[in-house]
Amino acid sequence: GQQLNQSPQSMFIQEGEDVSMNCTSSSIFNTWLWYKQDPGEGPVLLIALYKAGELTSNGRLTAQFGITRKDSFLNISASIPSDVGIYFCAGPGAGNQFYFGTGTSLTVIP
Amino acid sequence: NAGVTQTPKFQVLKTGQSMTLQCAQDMNHEYMSWYRQDPGMGLRLIHYSVGAGITDQGEVPNGYNVSRSTTEDFPLRLLSAAPSQTSVYFCASSYWWNTEAFFGQGTRLTVV
Secondary structure, X not given: OOOEEEEOOXXXXXXXXXXXXXXXXXOOOOOEEEEEEOOOOOOEEEEEEOOOOOEEEEOOEEEEEOOOOOEEXXXXXXXXXXXXXXXXXXXXOOOOOEEEOOOEEEEEEO | OOOEXXXXXXXXXXXXXXXXXXXXEOOOOOXXXXXXXXXXXXXXXXXXXXXXXXXXXXXXOOOEEEOOOOOOEOOEEEOOOOHXXXXXXXXXXXXXXXXXXXXXXXXXXXXX
16 A cells, blocks of 8 residues: 655644644645544544645644655644644555554643 | 444454454445554554445455445444454445544454
8 A cells, every 4th residue: 555654753842833744745745634633532623735836824723735755744832732643644645545654743741 | 423333332342253343334434444452553444334234345354244224224244253354343434435533532452
C-alpha cells in the first residue's frame, strides 16, 4: 500500500506554543485531509485540501497542500490543553482506497 | 442523528473464537470501510465497500470477512481470532471514497 509518513511521531509542548507537523507520501495525492483523534474516540476531520499550494485555516489550525503534491503541513497556533490527541493526515490512493498516516501524538502541558 | 454506530465497544476473545463487529450508519453513505489501529502504525484499511452488495479488500484483509447486504450495515467478521488481531477497530462511512469519512467510536478487541 501507499506510505504516508508523519513527523514528528510525538510532541510534548507547553500551553501557548505553536505546533508544526508534516506528512509525506511516496506518491502524488490530489486531496489531503487532516484528522484529529481524541483519546478513546474515532478520528474527526479538521481540514480538507484539494489543490496544490492551497493554504486553508480552521480557527487556530492552518494546513497547506505541498506544491509537489507529495506532502502536506499542519500548524496549530497558541496551543491549548484540548489540542491533545493524535493528528492524522490522509489521502485517497489507488483503487478506491483511503490511506492514513502513522499519526503525530500531541501532548500539551498546562 | 447517530452517525456511525459500532458495537461492541470492548471485547475479549480466546484464540480460535469467532465474532462479528457490527457497524451501522444513518447518513445514506455509499462508501463504508473498516480500519484497524495499532500503535505507531496509524490506521490501516482492512476491507471496504462502495455500495450494497460490493466489497473489496484493503491493505490488511487476511483473517477478516465482510458483507454489505444493505446500505446501512457493514459487519466485520473474524472467523478464527488470533492474538495478532488484538487492536482497535474503526468503522467509517463517507459519501464517496475520496470525501470526508465519519468514524464510529471504535471497538477495542483483545485476543488471548
